[in-house]
Amino acid sequence: MRDLGVGFGFLVQGQRWVARHGKQYGFGLIPGLITLVLYVAALGSLILWGGDLVAWATPFADDWSSPWQGIFRGFLTVVLFALALLLAVLTFTAVTLLIGQPFYESLSESVDRDVSVDGTAPESGLPLWRDLWVSARDSVRVLARAGLWSLLLFGLGFVPVVGQTVIPVLGLFVTGFFLTEELTSVALQRRGIELRARLTLLRTRKTLVWGFGTPLALAFLLPVVAVFLMPGAVAGATLMTRHLLEEENEQDDDETETADDETRANTV
Template sequence: MRDFGVGFRYLLKGQRWVARHGRSYGFGMLPGLITLVLYAAALVALAWWGEDAVAWATPFADDWSSPWLGLFRGFLTVVLFALALLLAVVTFTAVTLLIGQPFYENLSEKVDRDVSPDGHAPESGLSLGRELWISARDSLRIVVRAALWGVLLFACGFVPVAGQTVVPVIGVFVTGFFLTEELTAVALQRRRVELRTRLGLLRSRKTLVWGFGTPLAAAFLVPFVAVFLMPGAVAGATLMARDLLGEEIREDGEEDDGAVTAAPRPPSGWPSPGR
């Protein structure tokens, strides 16, 4: 459980970092606000026209007698909206990171320079267009994985008792893992760490990942919270990425007078920073 606490502390440290850097925090909120407006508009449109869409998709039920027609299509409308809401939660981070790639890259670099003993941040050496392409490609792969998990958990939700108790808890842990992958990707992609290797790193420290991502996933269930927490989540994920790769972290001067701590070395075979 120690790693769980360490992961949670990285989340708190990220929030404290952006609190001390108000300008970075303000710019970091913009992508989340844009994504929130887009998603809210889409969900409102679905709530308004969802019943019509279900009626269009189920013409075979037009001749059904009352109340079966209303119950059937009403149920499908609720399921459609629930799936859309689940997909919105699962994809919110990926879409926000894609929209805010330049914002979060800049924020992550500032965090790296701030905590690096030599004051330097790793650079990918890639053009912005290439970075955006890699980010979009990897985000799509993660979204597909997360969506498959989401559909599976949604189906398991109909299991009596377990579906209303165990499944939601598992769902938060699964969402937390994928959230952490998306957020650490900002710093790890800059170090040219490929998706397969990133997933391997995270799976090797699952308790650390859950300590960071699970509280964040639970908080993101509250409307608007994701917008305010996203900049700090990116900052905290950058700190955790350094831990995963075994890079040194210079702690905040207010906490321990600028001490330098060596993060645990990653398992043999992981790429060194900057590769």
């Protein structure tokens, strides 16, 4: 439970950091606004023509009598929009990070410089096009995993009682984990840490990750809120990344000292 509070604390610290650095916050809003316009247009189109799409996909129901045809196709239209909304929540961060890679890279570096002792920040050393390629490739791989979870949870949502109580909560935790992975990838990729190692690192501290990502996933259900929280979320994810790596380094040092002590004892 303590880790849940610590994770949420990093989210709050990130929002406070951007509140003190107005210029960085302003630049960080631009990618989210662009993504919001694209998603609103896509979801708006689905609202307008979703019924026609469902009718086209279910020609076998053309001869059904009223009201069964309307109930069936209306239900499928609602399900289609709900699935699209879930995918929008899951992909919003990835798309925004891809569009805003230069913006968030600069923001994350500024956070690192601000809190580091020597005022420096790790750099990937890669050209911009290479950073964009790595980010896009990893985002597709993460979204594939998130998509499989979405389909599983979507199917379980039809289970009576459990589907209306447990599954939505579980969905928030799953979404929170993948949101955190996408947000921490800005700082971790800059440190040359590959996707598999990033996932392993986050899985070792799931409670901390959930404390950070689950409240964010809940807030991101409202796209407008997501836009304004995104810069602070990147800043908070950078702070959490530093915390996780420092803990990992301390653990490695402790294991090395223990191994050295055992070696000396065996030698004696």
